[in-house]
Amino acid sequence: MALPQSLRTSVTPLELELIASEHLVEIVPLITMEKTAFISGAYGPLRPPAKCRIPLWMATNLKLKKKCHIVAPEWLSVEFLQERLTRETSRPEFSKLPFRFAEIAKVILDVASDDVQNADKIKSLLKDLREARQAKSRDGLQKLDHSELSLPNLCSMEINEIRPFFIQSMGILTQLVREPSAE
Numbered sequence: 001m002a003l004p005q006s007l008r009t010s011v012t013p014l015e016l017e018l019i020a021s022e023h024l025v026e027i028v029p030l031i032t033m034e035k036t037a038f039i040s041g042a043y044g045p046l047r048p049p050a051k052c053r054i055p056l057w058m059a060t061n062l063k064l065k066k067k068c069h070i071v072a073p074e075w076l077s078v079e080f081l082q083e084r085l086t087r088e089t090s091r092p093e094f095s096k097l098p099f100r101f102a103e104i105a106k107v108i109l110d111v112a113s114d115d116v117q118n119a120d121k122i123k124s125l126l127k128d129l130r131e132a133r134q135a136k137s138r139d140g141l142q143k144l145d146h147s148e149l150s151l152p153n154l155c156s157m158e159i160n161e162i163r164p165f166f167i168q169s170m171g172i173l174t175q176l177v178r179e180p181s182a183e
Contacts, residue, residue: 010160013103020103020156021057026071029062056104060111070112073098076105078118081125088132094153102130102157137162 011019022040029046036044043054051071054062062068074080075098087095098104105126113119137151137158154162 010163013157013160016100016156016160017103017107020100021055021060021107023056023100023104024053025056025059025073025104025108026051026053027059027062027068028071029068031062031067056107060107063112063115070108070115072108072116073104075101076108076116076122078121078125081122081129085125085129085132088129088136092136094133094136094151096153097155100156102126102155133158134161 027046028051029048031046032048033044033046035042040055043058044052046052046068059068059070063070084095084097105122109116109119109123109126116122133155137154
């Protein structure tokens, strides 16, 4: 979402992807590697064809070097996303999705689309899901109250997108509520 410079107070989508890269994903290694220690933890050992859980950043690195296949998470499937899109368009509340689903899906589809079944259909469903959720968050912001905003099940990217508008709106609403009208 392109925002004017004055509203760019949030974390950028690339920074959110970096944060999401700590999420553990499953891979099928194509190489053998002993357990390796990093600041964030120790991962491995990698023994083909046994699956292993490692951070997304490490899986991305190995995939780019053609040393593993990334196993798509359960929620990154046509069936799951189609069901969530149906819920999203038929119910007033946000459906439950992994908190960093948008960032993780983007990284996996950018780097390992060959490891994901029906990658093009999944990209289309993710886009439709995002548009449906954005419409709901816009509706929620239109019903903004000076005391609270309740939008449960928002994901990190969605929170980040509405944060600048929310902060500015809440500031203005608070000022309006505090200042008695001059009669």
